[in-house]
Amino acid sequence: MSPTQPHPLPIILDCDPGHDDAIAIVVAARHTNLLGITTVAGNAPLDATTRNAIIMRDLLGLDAPVHAGANRPLVQPARHAGYVHGVSGMDGADLPEPSRPAESHDAVGFIIETCRAHEGVWLVPTGPLTNIALALRAAPDLAARIAGISVMGGGTFGNRTAAAEFNLWADPEAADMVFSYGGPLIMSGLDVTHRFQALPDRIEMVRSLPGRLAAVLSDLLDFFSETYRSRHHHITGAAVHDPCAVMALTHPHLFRREFRHVEIETHGLRTAGMTVIDQRDLKEVPDANCDVQVDVDADAAWDVVVEAIAHFSR
Ligand code: BDR
Ligand code: CA
Secondary structure, eight states: OOTTSOOSOEEEEEEOOOHHHHHHHHHHHHHSEEEEEEEOSSSSOHHHHHHHHHHHHHHHTOOOOEEEOOSSOSSSOOOOOHHHHOTTSSTTSOOOOOSSOOSBSOHHHHHHHHHHHSTTOEEEEOSOSHHHHHHHHHOTTHHHHSSEEEEEOOOSSOSSSSSOOHHHHHOHHHHHHHHTSOSOEEEEOHHHHTTSEEOHHHHHHHHTSOSHHHHHHHHHHHHHHHHHHHHOSSOSSEEOOTHHHHHHHHOGGGEEEEEEEEEEOOSOTTTTTOEEEEOOOOTTSOOOOEEEEEEEOHHHHHHHHHHHHHHTTO
């Protein structure tokens, strides 16, 4: 694609950077028409995730606006993930100061207006689903207007609890609204993202690139991987979850998917936030509503990440 041609795939990336969200921003900037970045409280409080999103936007030299959104889940109290991402949400690198504040604190309004103004927008949430749920509730017409939603979250196993993955556990009520919205839905859960790890040789591929962006990202990936290694028995590098939700759209051939009925458990004492994936072979199961990503060509997907970083390192 020539640099003057617009990317064909319009998306809004709704994120809580987050080391892996930062990588998702790079891949989205390279391979989509990134209409805007919206932020949500998740890995860290909203002011930190918004700051990190602006820093990434600056490092990439993007025009895309950054709009801050929900500072807490719909019902649950705010709970963050400093044990994985550090208190700043992106610990481990010498980050520049953000060049300017967010364009607004109305991410939900931005999502609604943008989806009404552009045909076929994909929403790509890589944090708790609060902003997306609020937008769908405030503007029910969005469900039929958008091209779909590509979520990072869920899986047949959990990370925050035995049953639940962090993004959906953090705001199960919002996740329930999104998974039942009725339109195209892709889920990149832990089954696939744990197969996509920042192994040491993969981080070195990033570090060998010139410039500040690559230096920052390789330091971030080192920190992220170290927290994974310190917390897991059997993992060599961090699971780089969030770019999978972007590449599900931009590089679908790199993934294997199963079309399933998926619902969110909202009330379980031990299972809140769990994706209940109906894998029964029965004819009477409810209609499938979700493309569940189950496997990835990790080397090829990492090449996409490295090429995207290299593109912005020239
Ligand atoms: C998800 O939670 C966060 O730690 C990551 O950024 C990712 O979006 C993985 O469970
Ligand atoms: Ca995230």
